[in-house]
């Protein structure tokens with residue numbers, strides 16, 4: 001890789017690179033994203049390597065391990081270009097057949113392609129599959145195209161063109177104008193207008209200034225930022241260099257959570273490549289601008305994703321938030337003006353500079369522009385990463401992209417925004433998703449978690465689950481969050497154990513009001529969302545726990561009653577052997593009976609009975 | 618990094634005077650001084666638990682909250698770190714503010730039911746009983762962080778810190794062992810509003826944080842001055858011979 005001394009040099013290199021590449025060259029892209037890697041991406045890729053060698057195709061066919069292809073439910077996924085045939089659930093044993101059939105004969109291997117669960121219709125090509133059809137990938141666009149370890153791949157797709165433009169054709173003010181006009185808002189949680197944030201930092205008088213990329217991604221189950229850092233690391237770097245130029249920063253840091261070693265490795269390699277090629281370091285592209293990026297590894301706590309806690313943690317202090325103001329743009333890292341943005345926010349920046357603010361502002365809703373990546377998980381058929389324009393409805397995401405609920409169960413709620421998001425009921429399925437609409441129904445965009453729940457979920461239990469998570473993760477610095485979460489958890493437990501009262505519901509509501517208003521940081525402020533939203537939309541469920549001591553979804557164990565149906569019981573005594581407290585009695589080969597006084601509701605008898613004779617109510 | 622908000626102690630360095638309104642009254646105050654100090658200087662009382670004029674505020678207790686902005690776009694902020702700014706509209710006793718303070722005190726009352734100060738403050742806000750649950754009826758620490766900040770900012774040794782997150786947060790020495798950094802000065806125990814930190818003096822020995830410190834008597838009057846170790850620490854910092862510190866303030 002040469003060091004680019006001038007724009008002409010870069011332009012010429014890119015021209016030759018593209019000329020050298022045959023757009024029709026067959027390619028095998030094995031997904032090595034967060035979902036596929038643990039399912040055996042490396043073994044699949046190795047099998048392909050071997051098969052290609054064996055068939056003498058190693059020189060003609062390009063084999064790449066790349067980032068997430070999106071539809072992770074089909075792990076391990078393999079994409080064959082240029083036809084864009086997408087295979088799912090590929091194992092190393094399938095490699096031979098794909099090489100033989102698809103690469104040599106041009107045939108589709110039917111048993112490995114997508115099949116619609118409802119219509120049983122099969123689809124081989126990416127463009128035919130509903131999951132992909134409804135999307136508009138901007139940030140995820142290159143993930144199933146490039147090899148994330150190859151700077152050439154990034155350059156061939158127009159990489160660092162935006163940087164060239166920003167450094168040599170635009171003044172810092174014009175860069176900020178463009179970001180402002182694009183309407184880009186932070187993708188890490190708060191949704192603060194990115195351009196305005198940069199402007200405040202640019203205006204700050206203190207020096208030096210810093211740039212931080214927030215790659216902490218602490219939401220359990222979320223992996224959109226990880227997928228971008230691992231699958232398209234140069235896009236994050238390019239965004240950061242452009243941002244640094246705009247505000248006049250000389251140093252940048254990427255804060256990556258320590259559970260993401262692959263992301264760290266990919267980013268480190270990308271930084272090294274960018275330094276060697278002159279995109280980072282002194283006098284970038286001979287523009288006179290100096291900037292460098294370092295990786296900082298996270299401490300692992302959820303709260304360290306909060307910007308002031310993250311900065312404390314980077315400075316070597318305990319990762320606890322502090323009251324704002326001052327905001328990081330005024331006094332951030334080492335007390336200096338600092339712009340901190342989320343991974344996805346940064347990855348949007350080069351695209352906006354390339355294609356223009358007007359293009360970007362043309363996508364989305366009035367106050368939320370562009371696209372948003374969601375990690376769609378839970379009770380839907382097609383789980384994975386989706387990127388849709390702001391304003392796409394929940395119904396489109398859950399049913400069109402997600403393929404509806406698993407086992408055709410009934411939809412109950414969708415939780416957006418991570419552990420402190422609200423649970424949105426079915427009546428809002430046609431809600432166009434953007435920052436403001438989610439807030440209006442008691443939830444948040446957060447960083448893009450989306451958990452779909454069916455009727456087998458109990459919303460009291462769901463609220464308890466998230467409150468317990470937040471209770472464990474709250475830093476404990478301020479009274480409302482620390483004591484509030486402890487008591488919310490206690491009160492929810494009371495309800496789940498049938499000891500709740502309606503006064504306690506009112507008390508929870510009152511407590512939530514103070515937590516939301518008076519906590520230091522977003523953790524305590526938004527922790528109330530899972531409680532308030534479930535209390536609002538699923539009140540009958542709370543009341544059933546309180547008044548009737550019943551859990552309608554049959555989830556809360558302490559409220560369940562286990563009985564043996566005398567008609568179905570064969571007297572096999574399987575349950576008797578399992579019961580830890582000896583609550584089941586009866587003669588052999590005769591119907592058994594459960595002593596409700598002794599039963600501790602562990603559910604072991606229910607699981608042990610092979611005749612479904614143990615009933616729950 | 619601790620953000621030090623300007624305070625009385627740094628009055629000279631404060632910004633220019635600006636106008637703002639507190640509870641409908643227009644007042645003038647130096648820009649960037651904390652709202653708490655601005656309010657108090659003008660006779661508006663705001664209760665606090667974790668504020669100390671000689672320490673940087675970190676906003677732990679949330680008792681000092683005030684409401685800023687104009688209806689309907691108001692916001693609750695803690696006044697001990699919020700800077701005084703031109704045109705700010707502040708309410709120190711709005712219904713929302715009082716409700717938040719009552720709730721904070723009710724939560725603390727459940728946490729530390731036997732703490733005198735909390736009982737009194739709660740009572741002053743009309744809270745006599747807590748609807749929340751008490752884990753440990755003997756608990757006295759409200760995690761205000763005054764001790765930690767005193768040790769770090771005033772004593773300058775950072776012998777104690779906040780350990781853990783919400784479920785088991787506490788003030789502790791590193792690794793919960795006898796702190797080698799502690800000089801036995803007792804400042805942490807002195808500043809603690811609830812007398813949480815055990816501290817004894819018996820027969821010339823001061824015991825604090827599980828460590829025994831030999832007390833140094835004054836060479837002139839014989840009264841105990843401070844732990845020998847603390848005086849050695851001062852000697853080290855100042856570069857003066859330690860004997861210089863063996864005479865108490867009164868006899869010097």
Ligand SMILES: Cc1cc2nc3c(=O)[nH]c(=O)nc-3n(C[C@H](O)[C@H](O)[C@H](O)COP(=O)(O)O)c2cc1C
Nearest residue numbers: 186187188214217218305306307341342345522523
């Ligand atoms: C408890 C908590 C956790 C957070 N975790 C993250 C995170 O993992 N990643 C992230 O980008 N932002 C996170 N944020 C939001 C950051 O504080 C900050 O607003 C964001 O990084 C700013 O970038 P943006 O404007 O591009 O969204 C978190 C906030 C809170 C309150």
Ligand code: SF4
Nearest residue numbers: 476477478481521524
């Ligand atoms: S709101 Fe919670 S997480 Fe945030 S500072 Fe307060 S205690 Fe810590």
Ligand code: SF4
Nearest residue numbers: 579599600602603605
């Ligand atoms: S639920 Fe558990 S305790 Fe109750 S009867 Fe069944 S096995 Fe025994």
Ligand code: SF4
Nearest residue numbers: 758759761762764809
């Ligand atoms: S020990 Fe005292 S000063 Fe220290 S945090 Fe607890 S209550 Fe505050």
Ligand code: SF4
Nearest residue numbers: 768799800802803805
């Ligand atoms: S007694 Fe020890 S812990 Fe307490 S303030 Fe002095 S040095 Fe710090």
Ligand code: FES
Nearest residue numbers: 033035036068072
């Ligand atoms: S990780 Fe392979 S498709 Fe998402």
Ligand code: FES
Nearest residue numbers: 676678679681697
């Ligand atoms: S005095 Fe301001 S938060 Fe405690």
